Amino acid sequence: MVVIQRVVKATTRKGKKVLIKKEPQVNEGPKRALFLQGRRSSDKLRRLTKDLFDIKKPDAQLLNKKNDITIFEDATPVERFCRKFETPLFVMSSHSKKRPDNLVIGRMYNYSLLDMIELHVENIECMREFACQKIVLGTKPSLVFNGPTWEETEELKHLKSLFIDIFHREEVESVRLQGLEHTISFTATPEGKILIRSFNVLMKKSGTRVPRLELEEMGPRIDLTLRRSKLPSEDLMKEALRKPKELKVTKKKNISVDGLGTTHGRIHVGKQEIQKIQTRKMKGLKKTPEEIKMKRAAKRSADNNNVNKIKKQKLG
Amino acid sequence: MDVVKDVLEKSAKEADKYKSVEVNKLIDIDVGALLAIDSNPLDSKALRSSPNDYLLKLTRDNVQLMYNQIWELPTERIEEAIVVKLPKPKYSLPRAKPVPKPRSLTKWEQFAKAKGIVKKKRTKLTWDDQLKKWIPLYGFKRAAAQKEKDWVLEVPQNANPMEDQFAKKVEAKSERVAKNELQRLHNIAKAKHVKIPRFGLTNPDVSSAKELQAAVTVAKSSTASLGKFQEKLPKEKEARGVGAITPGATRKRKLPPVSGSDEKTQNLNIVETVLNKRPKIDMEKAVARHMNDEQLQRSEEKKGERPKRLRKSHGSSTGGGGRKKPKNSNRPRKVLYSLELRVYFYLFI
Numbered sequence: 001m002v003v004i005q006r007v008v009k010a011t012t013r014k015g016k017k018v019l020i021k022k023e024p025q026v027n028e029g030p031k032r033a034l035f036l037q038g039r040r041s042s043d044k045l046r047r048l049t050k051d052l053f054d055i056k057k058p059d060a061q062l063l064n065k066k067n068d069i070t071i072f073e074d075a076t077p078v079e080r081f082c083r084k085f086e087t088p089l090f091v092m093s094s095h096s097k098k099r100p101d102n103l104v105i106g107r108m109y110n111y112s113l114l115d116m117i118e119l120h121v122e123n124i125e126c127m128r129e130f131a132c133q134k135i136v137l138g139t140k141p142s143l144v145f146n147g148p149t150w151e152e153t154e155e156l157k158h159l160k161s162l163f164i165d166i167f168h169r170e171e172v173e174s175v176r177l178q179g180l181e182h183t184i185s186f187t188a189t190p191e192g193k194i195l196i197r198s199f200n201v202l203m204k205k206s207g208t209r210v211p212r213l214e215l216e217e218m219g220p221r222i223d224l225t226l227r228r229s230k231l232p233s234e235d236l237m238k239e240a241l242r243k244p245k246e247l248k249v250t251k252k253k254n255i256s257v258d259g260l261g262t263t264h265g266r267i268h269v270g271k272q273e274i275q276k277i278q279t280r281k282m283k284g285l286k287k288t289p290e291e292i293k294m295k296r297a298a299k300r301s302a303d304n305n306n307v308n309k310i311k312k313q314k315l316g
Numbered sequence: 317m318d319v320v321k322d323v324l325e326k327s328a329k330e331a332d333k334y335k336s337v338e339v340n341k342l343i344d345i346d347v348g349a350l351l352a353i354d355s356n357p358l359d360s361k362a363l364r365s366s367p368n369d370y371l372l373k374l375t376r377d378n379v380q381l382m383y384n385q386i387w388e389l390p391t392e393r394i395e396e397a398i399v400v401k402l403p404k405p406k407y408s409l410p411r412a413k414p415v416p417k418p419r420s421l422t423k424w425e426q427f428a429k430a431k432g433i434v435k436k437k438r439t440k441l442t443w444d445d446q447l448k449k450w451i452p453l454y455g456f457k458r459a460a461a462q463k464e465k466d467w468v469l470e471v472p473q474n475a476n477p478m479e480d481q482f483a484k485k486v487e488a489k490s491e492r493v494a495k496n497e498l499q500r501l502h503n504i505a506k507a508k509h510v511k512i513p514r515f516g517l518t519n520p521d522v523s524s525a526k527e528l529q530a531a532v533t534v535a536k537s538s539t540a541s542l543g544k545f546q547e548k549l550p551k552e553k554e555a556r557g558v559g560a561i562t563p564g565a566t567r568k569r570k571l572p573p574v575s576g577s578d579e580k581t582q583n584l585n586i587v588e589t590v591l592n593k594r595p596k597i598d599m600e601k602a603v604a605r606h607m608n609d610e611q612l613q614r615s616e617e618k619k620g621e622r623p624k625r626l627r628k629s630h631g632s633s634t635g636g637g638g639r640k641k642p643k644n645s646n647r648p649r650k651v652l653y654s655l656e657l658r659v660y661f662y663l664f665i
Contacts, residue, residue: 009504024413031412088412110414142350144378146371147358165409168349174392174399175350180383185375189363197371201379210337210387215376217368240410249404 022086026244030170031107034087036063036078038071038094044101045093048124051220052091055198057137059169061085071104072228075113083111089166099227105162106230109240117159118227122193125221132218135200140169141182142201149188155229156188183215196222337384339377345385348405352382422503529555537562 010016033056035049053062069077071092078090092104099120106116127134143164150160167184180201187195198219203211232240254266287295344353354374362370389400421429428435441450444465451461469481505512517523517531533555537543542563554562573579 024416026416028412107410108412109410110412114410140350142352142379142382144352144354144375144382146354146374146378148355150353151355161409164349164351164407168351168409171349171405172402174401175386176397176399177387177391178397180350180386183375183379185371185378187358187371187374189358190360195367195371197368197375199372199375199379204335206335206337208337210384212335212337213376213380213383215372215379217372221368237410239414241408242411242415243408244415 026246030059031089031165032059032061032085032087033089033091033166034061034063034082034085035091035093036069036081037066038069038092038096038102039066040095041066041093042095042101044121044124045095045103047126048103048121048220048222049091049093051124051127054127055219056166061087071106071116072118072230075116078106079108079112082108091166102227103224105166107162107165109232109236113230114236114240115158115162115230115232117155117162117229119194119224120227121222121224123221123223127219130218132200132216134218135182136179138169139179139182140172140175141167141184141198142180143167144183144185145188146185147188147190149190150186154231155226158229158231159194159226160186184219192225194224194226196220196224337380339381339384341377341381343378343381345382346406347382347385347389348403349407350382350402351405351407352378354378419507422506423499526555529553530558533558533562 010019035053037049041049049062053060063081067077069092071078078092082088082090088108090104090106090108092106094102094104096102099118101121103119103121104116105119107114145160150156163186183199183201185197185199187197189195197217198221199215200218202214202216204214206212254268256264258264341354341356344355345351346353358374359370386400386402389402391398391400393399427433438453440452440455442453443449444451444461446465447461451465452458466482466485469485471477471479471481475481502512512518516535517527520528523531536546539546573582
């Protein structure tokens with residue numbers, strides 16, 4: 001006999017809400033990031049993890065214990081962590097003789113690994129070493145990518161996508177003009193190094209409406225190099241990039257705006273039956289019954305004549 | 317003319333005081349995502365000599381360009397804050413979870429959609445003419461109001477006068493509730509794509525004997541003659557508790573036999589079953605016990621063969637080598653033994 005799978009239902013209302021939250025939604029909120037350690041961690045990595053966690057708060061989870069995970073061999077422990085804490089992004093730091101100061105950043109799709117890239121942290125200067133005012137927690141930063149190499153290799157393209165995913169926080173519809181305080185710049189040098197700088201944006205007066213910007217370096221200064229990477233297959237990436245139908249903007253057809261700003265619309269009217277149009281009745285012009293009879297008789301004789309003509313043509 | 321010239325000079329001087337916001341560059345800006353991508357080649361000399369200053373200057377120019385574009389967007393004023401409305405981002409990021417599938421409509425929802433029935437909310441309090449007051453239709457204090465209304469129930473014309481109308485009402489309600497619950501579970505199963513048979517047991521693997529018996533009884537009675545002509549196993553009994561829905565199947569006592577010979581054969585059968593009771597044999601246990609006995613016998617024989625001096629050391633230990641002695645070896649088990657042997661032989665034929 002076929003074993004029927006049991007339907008698991010939540011017993012409490014709170015439990016039901018938790019289950020609903022875990023289900024896929026049309027509009028996803030900010031992606032949470034998980035910061036974890038591998039077999040061993042170095043001082044540099046610890047400071048870097050703390051800084052990144054501070055930037056990413058409140059959408060971040062920091063795990064302090066060491067884990068025996070070799071992610072490029074088997075990513076299932078990380079997948080399990082990400083399912084438990086509901087974090088599609090993860091940043092794993094590990095230090096070994098073969099791979100010192102190692103940082104792996106990656107993301108999940110549907111609780112399984114989508115892509116991950118391994119980086120070597122060459123140099124870091126913490127936020128504490130910069131003596132200036134920091135930003136308010138939770139501001140959305142503007143991201144700048146410098147260098148032509150970002151578009152050249154597949155690895156760097158994915159790395160750019162990963163950086164944007166981690167730092168951009170959330171898709172927003174409107175932004176407060178005074179709140180655009182934070183900027184992060186990612187530079188890919190021709191030698192293969194990636195330099196991350198984080199700035200505080202100060203708006204100064206200028207002659208025009210737009211303020212003159214001055215940047216002040218405030219955040220961690222990170223120098224990275226690429227190591228290994230695991231990129232997703234084409235169709236998996238395509239499926240992950242798919243947008244739900246509800247978000248698709250349906251264009252209104254037959255409406256156009258010309259150069260002067262006037263909106264033009266096209267209305268398609270169906271075919272009109274001119275004979276059946278209801279016009280105003282004028283009783284005086286109505287045909288009397290005799291007139292209708294006469295008209296009918298005339299029509300019949302005309303038809304007969306035509307038929308005779310055709311007959312004659314056929315015979316003759 | 318002089319006045320005009322003066323004013324213009326003044327404004328030019330003021331403008332000179334401030335630094336310009338113009339940047340001469342061409343970069344890719346996605347305003348919706350606050351993202352700027354500068355594909356212009358980098359100055360490697362500056363990168364080597366003073367990277368941080370160069371990066372600061374470079375980033376400042378790019379961010380200035382982006383902010384110039386942002387300031388051109390339409391603005392709103394929401395509670396003392398000037399807010400700018402961003403367009404949709406052009407850069408697409410992968411989702412965390414797949415696109416949700418729209419949940420399927422329940423049977424009622426489909427019907428309502430087809431018929432065009434629209435949900436209308438009913439007010440909670442309705443006027444009741446009998447009690448001459450406002451009673452709630454559902455929720456708090458509804459049950460009490462209904463109880464007040466039901467202080468007397470009419471016995472309808474065509475009903476049995478001995479019937480308990482109150483009990484009937486309670487039973488009807490419980491049946492409605494059960495039906496609603498069943499339909500709700502069917503809807504849930506349909507939504508989760510779990511296949512459930514329309515009638516009968518949902519999972520025979522975990523059903524108890526009683527449930528299986530009830531299912532068999534119901535199935536047997538689902539014939540045109542209500543199960544009267546269905547064959548039955550000799551000792552099979554119908555299930556209890558399903559009498560209401562299976563009018564054909566009864567657990568009635570059989571009437572006493574009509575003829576004397578029938579009565580005689582019945583009574584003799586009873587006597588035989590009582591006297592000729594044979595003990596039930598657990599085959600596996602019997603075989604295992606027999607094999608154990610055989611091993612013990614062999615070990616005893618071997619002990620007898622060995623020289624006398626070794627026997628002394630073995631004298632104290634009882635169950636040496638993990639060999640167990642049977643519990644009641646002196647019990648008369650002659651009859652069982654023969655049966656076990658027979659079983660043992662049959663196993664090997």
